[in-house]
Amino acid sequence: MATLKVPSSFPPAEEDSEQLRKAFAGWGTNEALIIQILAHRNAAQRKLIRETYAATYGEDLLKDLDSELSSDFQHAVLLWALDPTERDAYLANEATKRLTYSNWVIMEIACTRSSNDLFLVRKEYHARYKRSLEEDVAYHTTGDFRKLLVPLVSAFRYEGDEVNMMLAKSEAKILHEKICDEAYNHEEVIRILATRSKAQINATLNQYNNQFGNAINKDLKSDPKDDYLSLLRATIKCLTCPEKYFEKTLRLAINKLGTDELALTRVVVTQAEVNMHCIKEEYHKRNSIPLERAIARDTSGDYEKMLLALIGYEDA
Amino acid sequence: MATLKVPSSFPPAEEDSEQLRKAFAGWGTNEALIIQILAHRNAAQRKLIRETYAATYGEDLLKDLDSELSSDFQHAVLLWALDPTERDAYLANEATKRLTYSNWVIMEIACTRSSNDLFLVRKEYHARYKRSLEEDVAYHTTGDFRKLLVPLVSAFRYEGDEVNMMLAKSEAKILHEKICDEAYNHEEVIRILATRSKAQINATLNQYNNQFGNAINKDLKSDPKDDYLSLLRATIKCLTCPEKYFEKTLRLAINKLGTDELALTRVVVTQAEVNMHCIKEEYHKRNSIPLERAIARDTSGDYEKMLLALIGYEDA
Numbered sequence: 001m002a003t004l005k006v007p008s009s010f011p012p013a014e015e016d017s018e019q020l021r022k023a024f025a026g027w028g029t030n031e032a033l034i035i036q037i038l039a040h041r042n043a044a045q046r047k048l049i050r051e052t053y054a055a056t057y058g059e060d061l062l063k064d065l066d067s068e069l070s071s072d073f074q075h076a077v078l079l080w081a082l083d084p085t086e087r088d089a090y091l092a093n094e095a096t097k098r099l100t101y102s103n104w105v106i107m108e109i110a111c112t113r114s115s116n117d118l119f120l121v122r123k124e125y126h127a128r129y130k131r132s133l134e135e136d137v138a139y140h141t142t143g144d145f146r147k148l149l150v151p152l153v154s155a156f157r158y159e160g161d162e163v164n165m166m167l168a169k170s171e172a173k174i175l176h177e178k179i180c181d182e183a184y185n186h187e188e189v190i191r192i193l194a195t196r197s198k199a200q201i202n203a204t205l206n207q208y209n210n211q212f213g214n215a216i217n218k219d220l221k222s223d224p225k226d227d228y229l230s231l232l233r234a235t236i237k238c239l240t241c242p243e244k245y246f247e248k249t250l251r252l253a254i255n256k257l258g259t260d261e262l263a264l265t266r267v268v269v270t271q272a273e274v275n276m277h278c279i280k281e282e283y284h285k286r287n288s289i290p291l292e293r294a295i296a297r298d299t300s301g302d303y304e305k306m307l308l309a310l311i312g313y314e315d316a
Numbered sequence: 317m318a319t320l321k322v323p324s325s326f327p328p329a330e331e332d333s334e335q336l337r338k339a340f341a342g343w344g345t346n347e348a349l350i351i352q353i354l355a356h357r358n359a360a361q362r363k364l365i366r367e368t369y370a371a372t373y374g375e376d377l378l379k380d381l382d383s384e385l386s387s388d389f390q391h392a393v394l395l396w397a398l399d400p401t402e403r404d405a406y407l408a409n410e411a412t413k414r415l416t417y418s419n420w421v422i423m424e425i426a427c428t429r430s431s432n433d434l435f436l437v438r439k440e441y442h443a444r445y446k447r448s449l450e451e452d453v454a455y456h457t458t459g460d461f462r463k464l465l466v467p468l469v470s471a472f473r474y475e476g477d478e479v480n481m482m483l484a485k486s487e488a489k490i491l492h493e494k495i496c497d498e499a500y501n502h503e504e505v506i507r508i509l510a511t512r513s514k515a516q517i518n519a520t521l522n523q524y525n526n527q528f529g530n531a532i533n534k535d536l537k538s539d540p541k542d543d544y545l546s547l548l549r550a551t552i553k554c555l556t557c558p559e560k561y562f563e564k565t566l567r568l569a570i571n572k573l574g575t576d577e578l579a580l581t582r583v584v585v586t587q588a589e590v591n592m593h594c595i596k597e598e599y600h601k602r603n604s605i606p607l608e609r610a611i612a613r614d615t616s617g618d619y620e621k622m623l624l625a626l627i628g629y630e631d632a
Binding site for chain 1: 435438439442446447448449450451454455462463466467470471472473474475476478503507510511512513
């Protein structure tokens with residue numbers, strides 16, 4: 001469930017465009033007005049506002065937002081203003097240019113979006129970057145990370161509910177064998193995680209738990225500092241319980257000495273229209289503090305207001 | 317260019333359905349009428365005929381064709397009656413169930429269809445088989461074959477003409493190094509062939525030829541009997557000059573002691589509406605005999621007539 005709040009009666013895109021234009025006019029910028037409008041419009045409405053703005057003023061709303069705003073607030077508003085597919089293509093492209101930790105962003109997009117949405121991201125990637133997503137991911141990664149990430153971003157998983165229990169049992173056994181041998185990067189482990197449907201993987205991991213007495217992610221903690229192992233655990237989380245994965249990503253971003261604004265913004269912006277309601281509940285349960293309070297404590301100013309509005313905090 | 321000949325004025329689908337129904341009626345089947353109709357209708361027309369037939373007679377044209385016809389002719393007509401996307405999904409699925417040689421069919425579909433067509437095949441595969449194409453390919457293959465085929469069927473290649481010459485030079489060098497080391501299954505070789513656009517691969521292989529004095533496929537012949545190496549050469553051919561690949565597939569199918577009807581039918585049926593014109597020219601050039609004569613010498617009866625009609629042979 002989404003946390004984004006769109007007013008039941010909202011003005012036509014012409015009026016929103018005009019208001020945004022006013023927010024940029026003269027000395028200083030009216031940030032509150034920008035939040036009031038953009039943080040309360042869904043993807044289709046924001047798209048229409050961008051189109052109307054371009055048609056009316058002959059300028060790109062994103063460029064104007066870029067030049068009027070700054071730092072974390074700017075980053076959050078710009079990401080939010082993008083269409084979800086464009087945004088994922090942009091985030092994935094940025095991730096291919098950075099190091100280690102950005103592998104998580106690529107995996108997150110590959111594993112938490114629907115098969116069709118992931119395909120649309122790949123299509124958008126062609127249009128924007130004149131290359132394929134898997135091409136850039138393969139080129140910019142090496143070793144075990146490449147072995148895992150390339151099939152993840154290339155997957156077009158079946159999404160039906162059908163589950164083959166025989167297969168679940170036999171593949172649970174394969175996973176257990178490879179984990180016992182510490183062959184975490186074994187092609188069979190990657191094949192199962194990268195090609196099976198989420199329903200089938202869920203059945204397999206339940207079998208794993210039943211047959212071997214441990215959740216698989218417990219058995220993947222032999223070396224808690226190993227980067228590949230933690231990416232593998234995160235992959236499994238994204239495939240089976242994305243709201244827990246996002247809760248943890250928020251927790252780590254907020255609890256860090258010096259907030260990790262990139263991660264905080266990414267999760268809030270990409271999930272506000274999708275599943276942020278469940279993520280908030282998970283967060284509260286796990287941290288004994290509501291997410292809005294944790295965010296308010298760690299951020300400030302317009303950036304804070306923007307994030308709070310997106311997670312549906314009334315007083316924002 | 318296609319070889320399929322559709323008459324400039326063709327009857328409405330209702331009439332075609334009725335004629336086909338008549339061809340099935342009474343003792344014996346009117347095979348000539350079936351060829352006269354189906355082998356002269358394009359994919360959209362055949363689809364409409366199937367729909368009209370189902371609406372009029374409450375039966376599936378494919379099932380009726382299946383029960384009325386037999387052996388190689390039956391196989392050719394059934395494959396031809398399918399929509400190209402359905403047909404590829406079916407061929408790929410059949411290939412995952414068979415051994416070694418069928419790896420070629422999977423590679424052929426992955427490498428000679430457009431990115432978008434390959435994606436439509438993957439979508440159709442979900443619908444028909446309740447699994448993903450890459451899932452079945454990964455499950456039914458092992459070792460080097462899996463390493464190569466899974467990324468090939470999962471690819472969504474960029475299709476623009478842009479070429480990065482620096483990259484072409486550096487990746488030609490990588491390919492050459494790996495080939496010198498006989499590391500034909502190296503992940504870098506597979507990365508380049510499975511993720512780069514066809515235009516980029518072409519530029520890279522031209523660089524290879526320029527820098528190292530040999531076409532890459534010559535250097536991949538160290539062991540002419542190695543199955544993986546010949547699949548790798550075929551992959552390169554499919555990506556860079558599919559008409560040559562298809563010519564050779566036809567040549568081997570026809571010259572075999574006992575024609576390989578599966579391969580012959582597959583190439584004729586899948587290419588008749590696509591590129592059969594060039595394939596025929598290649599065939600004539602390479603074998604000093606027109607394709608229609610080679611086919612006529614090796615096949616007979618309705619099967620022969622069906623193939624000749626599809627390759628646009630007038631007297632068929």
